[in-house]
Amino acid sequence: MARVAVIGGGQLARMMQQSAIGLGLRLRLLAEGPDVSAAQVIPDMIVGDHTVLTDLEAAAEGAAVVTFDHEHVPPEHLRALAAAGHAPRPGPHALLYAQDKGEMRSRLTEMGVPCPRWAFVATAADVAEFGLPAVLKTTRGGYDGKGVWVVREPEDAEDAFSSGAQLIAEELVDFRRELSAQIARRPGGEVVAYPVVESRQAGGVCAEVVAPAPDLDPALAEAAAALAVRVATELDVVGMLAVELFETADGRILVNELAMRPHNTGHWSIDGAVTSQFENHLRAVADLPLGPSAPLRPWSVMVNVLGGRVEDLEGQLPAVFEAVPHAKVHLYGKAVEPGRKVGHVTVVGDDLDAVLANARRAAGLLVDG
Known part of the structure; x- marks a missing residue:
């Protein structure tokens, strides 16, 4: 009998299987197709549609x-x-607030959580009244830069409104960098917080993550972790929660997004933490005591492998491991397409500059050869 059913066959479900094996949990997968990422590694698999109740x-x-x-x-x-x-x-x-950005913004504002200035908008006149520059976002379905438009002039909003989606406008935040605070939470309320990390973007897609965030004021790190715990507790999240944050130029934190599942900014934990986000997610949803989230080394750097010139990723592994023997490579079993997340590389160590350079080198060999 399956103990945990997992809906969706992407790389997050694929990496859950690694932890499930060690925990003795059996996963059953609802996959979009017979050869999607997770379906390649989870034998108890059904092909179906997550919008169909049966x-x-x-x-x-x-x-x-x-x-x-x-x-x-x-x-x-x-x-x-x-x-x-x-x-x-x-x-x-709880999941409603990760599904719908309008609901999320409304609830977080009600809770007094620091957010960018925002409003629902239905017309270009609404956007002009809100003020430019602004960011328009679809309330549902956007990810990795999709469903997001930066509007500096009124005509920049045309594509957003032609989408037909419900939109919110947010201020274009003057931020120093993006951070992510992750926690795991059990049904009874036990919580474990991971180190706050820095997330670096390229074209709206997470390119690399540094754990912990370099030069982050300890008080701000503590405030970010406490904020994530508060959000998880008040929204009654069970499993992993990622609170994506802006660190502003004047030293504040503002909530950008919520994700209630394992998250790209936590992939470093597979190789860099005592307990990975995937293991703690499964422990949380199965109501098992949570594992320690402490880092194994002073620094971990995760670099995403985004589809590039290299098509045979497995064939490129000898070159990667010759160049960076201690790199940990995670491939997702996906066909290579330009800019698509097809894997990630993690390097851990004591010197941030060396760790960062080695992680970038290993990932670069998988992208461009």
Whole structure:
């Protein structure tokens, strides 16, 4: 019998399987196709559609707990699974705030959580009244820079409104850098916080993560971790929560996004922490005591492998390991397409400059040869 049903067959579900093996948990996967990333490594697999209740029910059969590779399962289906005795973790009451940016902004504002100035907008006149420059975002479905438009002139908003999606406007924040505060939380409230990391973007996609965030004021790091714990507790999140943050030029933190699942900014923890985010996510949703989140070395750097000139990633591994023997490579079993996340590399060590250079070198060999 499956213990945990996982909805969505991407690389996050694939990496959950690594931890599930060690924990003795059996996963059942609802995958989009027979050869998607997670379907290659999870044998108990059903091909189906996460928007179809009967497919979700088939995946959840025999599973006490349901968790997710993404946030896109309709809330009414999650409530139906809960009513049938399959506990969705996180539950629909929490996941809503990762599914809908309008709901997220409304709830966080109500909680007094620091956020960028924002408003719902329906017309170009609304955007002009809000003030330019601004960032327009679809309330649902956006990721990795998709569904996001930077608007500096009124005509820049045309593409956003032609999408037909509900939009919010946010101020264009003058930020120093992007941070991520991650926590794991059990149903009873036990919480473990990971070190706050710096996330570096390229074209709206996470390019690399440095753990912990270099030169971060200890008081600000403590405030970011406490904020993540508060958000998880008040929203009743079970599993991993990533709170993506802006560190502003004047030394404040503002919440940018929420993700209620393992997150790209936590991939470093597989090789760099006592307990990876994937293991703690499964421990949390299965209501097992959480593992320590302490780093194993002073620095960990994770660099995403975004599809480039190299098509045979496995064939490139000898060159990678000859150049950087201590690099840890994680490939996702995906066809290489320009800019697509097809894997990541992590290097840990005592000297940040060396760790960063080696991680970039290893990833570069997988991207451009």
